[in-house]
Amino acid sequence: MAAFSFYLSLSVVAWLCIFSVSSLSDHESFLRCFSSHVSPTANLSQLLYLADSPDYSSLLFSSIQNLRFASSETPKPLLIVAPADEFQVQASVICCRSHGLPIRARSGGHDYEGLSYRSEKSSSFVLLDLEKLRSVTVDVEHGVAWVEAGATLGELYYKVAEKWQNTAHKLHEDLLLRVDIVHVNRGDRRVVEAAFKSLFLGHCDGLLQHMGERFPALGVERNDCREMSWIDSAVYAAGYTNGEPAEILVNRELQPKDFNKGKSDYVTEPIPVSGWEAIWARLSEEGATGSMHMDPWGGRMSEISESNIPFPHRKGNLFIILYLSTWRDEGVAASTKHLGWIRSMFRFMTPYVSKRPRAAYLNYRDLELGRNAMAWGERYFKDNFRRLAMVKGEVDPQNFFSNEQSVPPFIAETGERPPINYIL
Ligand SMILES: Cc1cc2nc3c(=O)[nH]c(=O)nc-3n(C[C@H](O)[C@H](O)[C@H](O)COP(=O)(O)OP(=O)(O)OC[C@H]3O[C@@H](n4cnc5c(N)ncnc54)[C@H](O)[C@@H]3O)c2cc1C
Known part of the structure; x- marks a missing residue:
């Protein structure tokens, strides 16, 4: 009971703070708080960016990839804090908390719904941008890599690749075969195509043998294979297929920006041929604007128990589907059209995908699963929720x-x- 009262009184204090500070009007006190918690040599002008600071916009937009959340209507943070060490992170949390300002933490900024840099919940919030905390240290001997939160996957891959020749021979040969169903232009016709893309950790001969035994219908030939180092395969998979150097992975500016919306599903029972025919017909319809990407499960994923880590989607899943709509044309009409398509495709897929719960992948964040934890908790995390x-x-x-x-x-x-x- 004593502990309960203590918790209640803490909550009351916290709520009072939240209601009392809804902007950075208490600017001086906030700055004093920061100054008292960071090293006296810290340069606050490179740590705190208010909306009227000249670098605010470039920093805010630097890692926003989804143009849906880059418009003037998107709520913006009152302040961006860009800490350069963990003490500055602590100072940010302490001072935001004591001033009743919610925080959004941003690493690479790739969240499908932009939750790392925007908020629908609070009109006043602070963006804690971790872009300066991005060191990657790879310890080959112990098989451990320490990655600071602000590093991108490209930066991690690049660093791992520097050590790659020491580890490549220890890897198992393995095969990942993904299917992308996308619209492509063939001459003056727009057609739907299924592209089978595989990553095989081994040589071309091994892949041909494997595919001949397991997937003869695909008729894979030597011309279909490209041997390359693992790091070049990461560059290739990122869409740079003309022999671009691995350094491209550490360039944060290159990402083409677009408007997009993603949704996910897991499939636990094979979809019957009639189902595939219906899906294909649906994707071929006039006005179908999105794509479906399917990654197989099994292998190592099935060996780990559902309760081992928060991510629960393990044995029993055949593959995951990412539905994706991307568009470049601005305006409400375009977004209504593309969002409408992906929502109707998602409804259409209901009979073919997992049920009770209809599972979803947290990384393919989807606010349309609901804001209420009852709606999304078990879908993302099953019993781990x-x-x-x-x-x-x-x-x-x-x-x-x-x-x-x-x-x-x-x-x-x-x-x-x-x-x-x-x-x-
Ligand atoms: C086009 C596209 C393709 C994608 N492809 C894949 C894919 O193939 N496989 C896959 O698994 N995922 C994929 N994703 C999803 C992506 O991996 C996840 O959204 C992931 O969270 C991105 O990491 P980030 O560092 O950019 O996160 P951010 O957008 O920076 O953050 C994601 C969430 O974590 C919070 N957060 C960030 N940093 C911290 C921190 N230090 N402490 C606490 N919370 C923090 C943020 O507030 C936010 O809620 C894709 C996303 C997009 C947009």
Whole structure:
């Protein structure tokens, strides 16, 4: 009971703060707080960026990839903090918290719904941009890489590749075969095509033998294979297919920006031929604007138990589907058209995909699964959702670190498990 009252009084203090500070009007006090928590030599002009600072916009937009969230209507942070060390991160959390300002943390900034740099929940928030914290240290001997949160996958791959010749011979030969169903232009016709793309950790001969035995219908020939180093394959998979150097992976400016929307599904039972025919017909319709990308499951994914880490989608899944709409034309009409297509495709797929729950992949963030944890919790995390809520209750009971789809805290009496519908 004593602990409960303590928690209640803490909550009241926190709520009072949140209601009392809704802008950075208390600017001086905020700056004083920062100055008192960072090294006296820290240059605050390279740490804190208010909306009227000349570098605010370029920093904000530097890693926004999705143009849906780059418009003037997208709520912007009151302040961007770009810490250069962990003490500055701590200072950001302490000062934002004491001034009642919610934080959005941004690493690479690739979240499908832009939740790392925008907020629908709070009109006033601070963006904690970790782009300066991006060192990657690879310890080949112990098979460990330390990656700071702000590094991009390209930067990690590049660093790993520097050590690659020491590890390549230890890897198993393996095969990943993905299918992308996309629209392509053939002459003056726009057609739907299924592209089979595979990554094989081995040589061309091994791949031909494997494909001949397991997928003879695809008729893979030597001309279809390109041997390259693993790091070149990462460049290739990123869409640079003309022999561009690996340095392209550490260039943060290159990403082409577009408007996009993604959704995901898991498939646990083979889709019947009639189902594929219906899907194909649907994708071929006039007005079909998106694509479907399917990655196989199995292999190592199936060997790890569902409860081992938060990510639960393991044995029993055949493949994951990413539905993706991307467009370049601006305006409400275009986004209504493309969003409409992906939503109707998602509805159409209901009979063919996993059920109870209809599972989804957190990395393919989808706010349309709902803002209420009841709606998305089990879809992203299955049974691990309860455990995550209990952990959250332990480490962040006041839910300071939150976004539209973050795990809510469950504050349990000893031994109690959260009821399935505890959060509304
Ligand atoms: C076009 C596209 C293709 C993609 N392809 C794939 C794919 O093939 N496979 C795949 O798995 N995923 C894929 N994704 C999803 C992407 O990997 C995830 O969205 C991932 O979260 C991106 O990492 P980030 O560092 O850019 O995250 P951010 O956008 O910076 O952040 C993602 C979330 O984590 C929070 N966050 C960021 N940093 C921290 C931190 N230090 N502490 C706490 N919270 C933090 C953010 O607030 C946000 O909620 C793709 C996304 C897009 C847009």
